[in-house]
Amino acid sequence: MIPGNQNTVLRAAEIVASLALAILSLGWSAVLGAQNYPVKPIRFVAPFAQGGGPGSRRGGWCWGGDGTRPPGLWHCIQRACATALVVVASFFVSTSFAQSYPSKPIRFVAPFAPGGGTDFIGRVAAQKLTEAVKQQVIVENRPGAGGTLGAEIGAKAAPDGYTFTVIAGSYAVNPSIYKLAFDPVNDITPVIQFSQGPLLVVVHPSLPIKNIKELIALAKSKPGGLSYATSGQGSIVHLSTELFLFMAGVKAVHIPYKGTGPAITDTISGQTQFLWGSIAAVLPQVRNGRLRAIAVTTAKRAPALPDIPTIAEAGVKGYDVILWHGLIGPKGLPRPIVDRVNGELNKALKAKDMEEKLAADGVASAGGTPEEFGATIKRDIDTWRKVVQMAGVKAE
Numbered sequence: 001m002i003p004g005n006q007n008t009v010l011r012a013a014e015i016v017a018s019l020a021l022a023i024l025s026l027g028w029s030a031v032l033g034a035q036n037y038p039v040k041p042i043r044f045v046a047p048f049a050q051g052g053g054p055g056s057r058r059g060g061w062c063w064g065g066d067g068t069r070p071p072g073l074w075h076c077i078q079r080a081c082a083t084a085l086v087v088v089a090s091f092f093v094s095t096s097f098a099q100s101y102p103s104k105p106i107r108f109v110a111p112f113a114p115g116g117g118t119d120f121i122g123r124v125a126a127q128k129l130t131e132a133v134k135q136q137v138i139v140e141n142r143p144g145a146g147g148t149l150g151a152e153i154g155a156k157a158a159p160d161g162y163t164f165t166v167i168a169g170s171y172a173v174n175p176s177i178y179k180l181a182f183d184p185v186n187d188i189t190p191v192i193q194f195s196q197g198p199l200l201v202v203v204h205p206s207l208p209i210k211n212i213k214e215l216i217a218l219a220k221s222k223p224g225g226l227s228y229a230t231s232g233q234g235s236i237v238h239l240s241t242e243l244f245l246f247m248a249g250v251k252a253v254h255i256p257y258k259g260t261g262p263a264i265t266d267t268i269s270g271q272t273q274f275l276w277g278s279i280a281a282v283l284p285q286v287r288n289g290r291l292r293a294i295a296v297t298t299a300k301r302a303p304a305l306p307d308i309p310t311i312a313e314a315g316v317k318g319y320d321v322i323l324w325h326g327l328i329g330p331k332g333l334p335r336p337i338v339d340r341v342n343g344e345l346n347k348a349l350k351a352k353d354m355e356e357k358l359a360a361d362g363v364a365s366a367g368g369t370p371e372e373f374g375a376t377i378k379r380d381i382d383t384w385r386k387v388v389q390m391a392g393v394k395a396e
Contacts, residue, residue, distance in 0.1 A: 101161055101337055105136040108327075109157075109165045111150025113143045117278055117361060121194050121325045122166035124357050128348035129341065139166075146170065146234065146395075148178050155182040159330040161337035164191065169324050170236045172380030176388040177234040177395045184381060189333035190374035192342045193326040194349065197363030198296035199240055201311070202282050203274040204267060205292045212295045212314035215274065219250035227253040229263035229272040234395050237276040239384055240297060240321045242391040244276075247316050267291065278323060279304065279362025297321040304359055324366065326373050338370055 106129070110122045119141060126137040142150035147170055154165030165188075175184050182188075203209050209218060219226050230238040233256040245252060255272050257263040260281050267275050268290045275282075276297065283305075285291040295311045296302050299320040311319045327345070329338070348354055349365040358365050387393075 101340060102133055102135045104162065105138055106133075106161070107163045108137055108139045109150050109154040109163065110139050110141045111143060111147035111154075111165065111167065112141065114141050117280060118147075118166055118168045118325060120361055121358070121363075124354065125166070125194055125327065125345060125348070128351070128354060129344055132344040132348065133340075145178060146174055146232070148174050148180060151184075152181050154328065155187045155330055157330050159189070159332035159334070161329070161333060161341075164327050164329050164341070166194075167326055167328055168236075169322070169380065172377055173234065173236050173239055173384045173388075175381055176385040177393065185374075185378055187331045189329040189331060189338060190370045190377060191327040191329055191333075191338055192345050192370065193324055193366040193368055193373040193376060194345075195325045195358050195361075195363040196366045197279060197323050198298035198302050198310075199237060199276045199321060199323055200279050200282050200286070200293055200305070200308070200362075201274065201276055201295040201297065202267070202286060202291040202293050204270050204272075205289065206270060207273055207292075209274075209292070209294060211309065212311050212316065215294065216248045216250055216315075219245075219248075219252055224251050224253060226274065227255050227272045229255050229257060229267050229275045231260040231263050231277075232256050232258060234388075234393055236323070236384075239387045239391070239393065241276050242393065243321065243387050244297075244311060244316065244319060246387075246390055247319055264291075280360075283362060297323075302362075303364060304362060323363065324376065325363075326366075326376075328377075342370055 108122050108126050110119050112118045119139070123139050126139050130137045142153055144150070147168070151165055151167060151171060151174070154163060157163035171184065174180065201212070201215075203215065207218070209215050228241055230241065232238065233254075235256075237260075238254065238256065241252075241254075252274075255263075255266070257266070260277060263272075263275055264277065264282060264285060266272050268285060279302070282291060282293075286293045293305070293308050295314060296305060296308050297311055297319070299310060299312055301308065301310055327341070346367045349367045355365050
C-alpha cells in the first residue's frame with residue numbers, strides 16, 4: 001500500500017473507533033458520575049516508544065508522535081484495541097450495575113402526614129416496588145410547609161437511587177406560593193406518574209343547585225354572597241376553585257381551613273355553601289346525603305362516577321383540573337435506575353389489584369414515561385403560576 005494511503009486509512013479507522021467510544025460511553029457516563037469514578041488520573045501504558053516506523057518529519061497524530069516520525073501500523077492497532085476495550089468494559093459494567101440495583105432498602109419521602117391521599121398512594125406503590133425488586137421500600141412522612149419540606153429533602157438527597165419523593169398536584173402549585181430552596185423542574189428527575197383523577201364539586205343539599213349552571217346563576221344573582229371552603233390558603237383545591245370562578249365570571253368568598261376535614265364539616269353544617277374536594281374525601285358524604293355532587297373537574301367524566309357531568313360540559317369550556325400523584329428523584333439520577341424503577345412501577349400500575357386500590361381512593365392508574373411526567377409537572381407549574389397571579393393568592 002502507498003504510505004500516504006496507509007496513513008489515511010489508519011486515521012479514518014481511528015476516527016471511527018473514537019466516535020464509537022463517544023457514542024457508546026454516553027449512556028454509561030451518568031452511571032460513572034453517580035458512582036464517583038474516576039477520582040484520580042488514569043494511565044494507559046504503551047509498551048513502545050512514541051512514533052516509530054518510517055515516515056516523514058510532519059509529526060505523529062495517532063499515538064502522539066515525536067515530531068520526526070508518524071506512528072507505525074502497530075501503534076494504531078494498539079490504540080484501536082484500547083478503545084474497543086474501554087467500550088466493551090463500559091457496556092458490561094453498566095449492565096452489571098443495573099442488574100445489581102438495589103442492594104439496600106429504598107426510601108420514599110412522603111411530604112404529607114400519614115393517612116392522606118399522597119401517603120396512601122405512596123404506600124401502595126412502595127409495597128409493589130418492594131415485591132418487584134426484593135428490597136424493602138420504606139415510606140418516610142416529612143410533612144410541613146404545604147409539602148415543600150419533604151420535597152426539598154428528596155431533591156437534595158444523593159442521586160444514588162435510594163431516595164425518591166412521592167408528590168401530588170400541589171407540588172406544581174408551591175413554586176408560585178412559597179420561596180423554594182430548590183428548582184422544582186431542574187433539580188429533580190421525574191420517574192413516573194402514579195395516578196390521575198378529578199376533584200369533585202359538592203354543595204350543601206339545602207341549596208337549590210343541581211348542576212354547575214345553577215351554581216353560576218346563583219353566584220351571579222348574589223355577587224359575593226356565596227362562600228366556599230378549602231383545605232387551606234394556596235392549596236390546589238383553592239386554586240382550582242379560583243380558576244373556575246374566573247372562567248365562569250363570578251365571585252365567591254374563600255374560607256380557608258387547616259385541612260380537608262374541617263372544610264367538609266363546615267360545608268355539611270351549612271357554614272359554607274360549596275367546595276372542591278377529592279373523591280375519596282367527599283364521596284362518602286355524598287352517598288349518605290349530607291352533600292350533593294354536581295360536577296367533576298376533569299375534561300372527561302370519572303369512570304367511578306359516570307353520571308356526574310364535567311364542569312366543561314356545563315358550559316365552562318376548557319376547564320380541566322387533574323388531581324395526580326407521582327414519583328421523582330434527585331437531579332442526576334442515573335438513567336438505568338430511572339428505567340428500572342419506572343419499568344417495575346408501570347407493570348405494577350397495570351395489575352388488577354393496584355387498579356382496584358386506586359379506584360377506592362377515587363383515582364385511576366396513570367403510568368407512562370419519565371419524560372411524560374416531567375412535561376405534566378412543567379405544564380401545571382405554568383398553569384398555577386398564572387392562576388396565582390390572576391387571583392392574587394399569597395401564602396398564609
